[in-house]
Amino acid sequence: MAQDFSTREENYSQWYNDIVIKADLAENSAVRGCMVIKPYGYAIWEKMQAVLDKMFKDTGHSNAYFPLFIPKSFFSKEASHVEGFAKECAIVTHYRLKNSPDGKGVIVDETAKLEEELIVRPTSETIIWDTYRNWVQSYRDLPILVNQWANVVRWEMRTRLFLRTAEFLWQEGHTAHSTQNEAIAETEQMLKVYADFVENWMALPVLQGIKSANERFAGAVETYCIESLMQDGKALQAGTSHFLGQNFAKAFDVKFTNKEGKQDYVWATSWGVSTRLIGALIMAHSDDKGLVLPPKLAPFQVVIVPIYKKDEQLAEVSVKALEIKKALEAIGISVKYDNRDTQKPGWKFAEYEFKGVPVRLALGPRDIEEGTVEVARRDTLEKKTYSQENIAETIKNLLEDIQKNLFDKAYKFREDSTTKVDNWEEFKSVLNNKGGFVLAHWDGTSETEQKIKEETKATIRCIPLNNPLEDGKCVFSGKPSIQRVVFAKSY
């Protein structure tokens, strides 16, 4: 393995795909646009889920589960939701197969046609708000703070593993509140939860901001987002948190009696992140040697490879290796000891390097004699020999250092890739040559945003929270502007 793959410079897109495939993270399936998430890739998702799920619960949320299918008519209920959504989706029309009359396989039983077609959920606002109607009578029933871990389907025409697939896994939080302020506070709280997760676990710095009207979620009053920058200078939206106002409550008639005894519509939020985060994780840190994983999300943080020629040597090395494994595990470090005799150490080194294991220990007969161990860190590819004494503490510090180093590197990259631009030629030139985030004045109209997109493919990624106000002129129209916004090409 791990020999024949592209570098970023040769072909960034191929490089990404090679890592996904050859590091055994995921692969395409027999079903167009649907991926198989392989055990090593799924283990990253499980780590992400565990951390996020705890964050959601620590902020008062519970998990629940809503149906996979949504009646077609539900999509028409919230006018802007149907406009922006639900066109490209999987539609269930029948509920029975039968044996083919020619005896070759099965065919659809045309008599088993549904009265109303069912849509495989592309997102669950409609079915959830239809459900909440029966859960809410009075302010005592609020807030509802519910999250769902689920699969969703959007019939994307062009798909890329993790980044854009027809089916993907995600979580979607759907909360209901008695006041506007409480709902906005929830929207902002969940944005902060996402930013905390992406920065402190994925080691990837994010911009927090709000979307322009063009880029807003269909049915939202305001969409908050976190935006990260990939190594090819393109932005990737890592998570969104929507303040939905009373739009869905009105569409699904969800009212409550407030403390004053009056009827009012419920205020809503929704927020989500998906397996797309794995795509971001891969693209953020990996290099031409393969995947690089931040220690906090690596399926295993340390691999120990025994070096030996004779079986007695392996026995001796194994005793020490398992001792080290135990010491590391005792302080919460996950370790794999790879004593397979079907592969040579060199092959294993290449394998784990390509798979992004943060730290590799090699242990041979000479190490046993001298009380040493060879330690290789994946991020810098440095090798160093350490004493076996206090090795657990050494590795613990090293993992923390790697986690920090990955963040710092990504942060520096983002800073270096962020450019203030004040005229149209420069705007185009920076986008085409340097890429990255471009901070430019904008006149605030959807029309201008649309034209910029047509000419450059760049969109407004966000208007940062606490954005400094400054007078200026729109980079495209020359009209007055009160602030710079963040433009970029994006995934």
Added chain:
Amino acid sequence: MAQDFSTREENYSQWYNDIVIKADLAENSAVRGCMVIKPYGYAIWEKMQAVLDKMFKDTGHSNAYFPLFIPKSFFSKEASHVEGFAKECAIVTHYRLKNSPDGKGVIVDETAKLEEELIVRPTSETIIWDTYRNWVQSYRDLPILVNQWANVVRWEMRTRLFLRTAEFLWQEGHTAHSTQNEAIAETEQMLKVYADFVENWMALPVLQGIKSANERFAGAVETYCIESLMQDGKALQAGTSHFLGQNFAKAFDVKFTNKEGKQDYVWATSWGVSTRLIGALIMAHSDDKGLVLPPKLAPFQVVIVPIYKKDEQLAEVSVKALEIKKALEAIGISVKYDNRDTQKPGWKFAEYEFKGVPVRLALGPRDIEEGTVEVARRDTLEKKTYSQENIAETIKNLLEDIQKNLFDKAYKFREDSTTKVDNWEEFKSVLNNKGGFVLAHWDGTSETEQKIKEETKATIRCIPLNNPLEDGKCVFSGKPSIQRVVFAKSY
């Protein structure tokens, strides 16, 4: 809440449904046959998942994720699989909606018709074995020990919350092995894992056995199962583990080179349990006062209710209550402190009793004075006053006692409900009047089994593992038999 519901005797089926609905476990959705699992019900599923997932990982399995959709043609590849399966299922035929010309909502875009219909997975053997073909070349790639947590859809005509729903959540393990013996050992190992879980966590005794040919999974060589008995005397299949032989490997052409350098087909197993287990849990232990949960799977094990008249009293009681909560949590007991002022203690007592919280503590001003706390256990409904000293230890022992008591009670019930029967009149009479498990001789033919089913609705639940052999005559046909098998009506 918790006032208006059926008893078991009045209407067993309504009693079950009332508990599910009124204990906030689940409800029907707007989509026929699909349920909403509410937070309290989902919390039970999360507990089950956590325990099972650890058991799977401890036995060497990893999680992965395979597509929701399966191409229609895949179902025709394994002949007996298609015969027994895949007829009643959700079929995706189109991938796009469009605005209705009359401006009212959306309609299916007939131009966006799939070339081949996609089936929403009723189980994943076919898509997984199509995938495994590319994962396996040599014996070095085996075994594959993979599990998937997923939603599946079977278009059931008659549905009941948790027990039989069109969409349900489950896990499905799919393993690939180089030898028949290894695959059979895996099948048996997973059956033991399930039995361990159901007996020691759900507090529900099970019979372990194999299915007769009639009841075998479509495509399996042998189906192992665990069977439990519900309070109405009906059996419920709690989990299955299938030895699939080389059937799916042959259907999907999954070969490997063995150690001798020869090509052979891979040996397979699959095994699963589902949200149906929640239905079993409810029916196994609950009583006419509502849900009864075994402590090991209760979303919270202890609830503390403060008793007070004045606000100063609440303040004083809360200090002690939170102290007790902390002491309990320190030894791993989950606790809810319900100090809501919107509901009275009596209402809360009824609520938690109905919701099956294993232990309820009540704490009032007099308890503060006397250093006591009132403890009510849900299983026996006994109340007793304990000293606050060592309360954590007291509760810990009590929870263990409740867990054991529930199992013992269910075990005694099953023993009392198991009857050896030696003639046809008695067979029918026991099934119709007493119900439960009937141990009777059977001639081993599918024909007899079918006739017994037609006349009595009873099926062979299993042929127990290590079943004692004894000469006898088939209770129906009078033909010679070598062993008794377990008959029952079932869910």
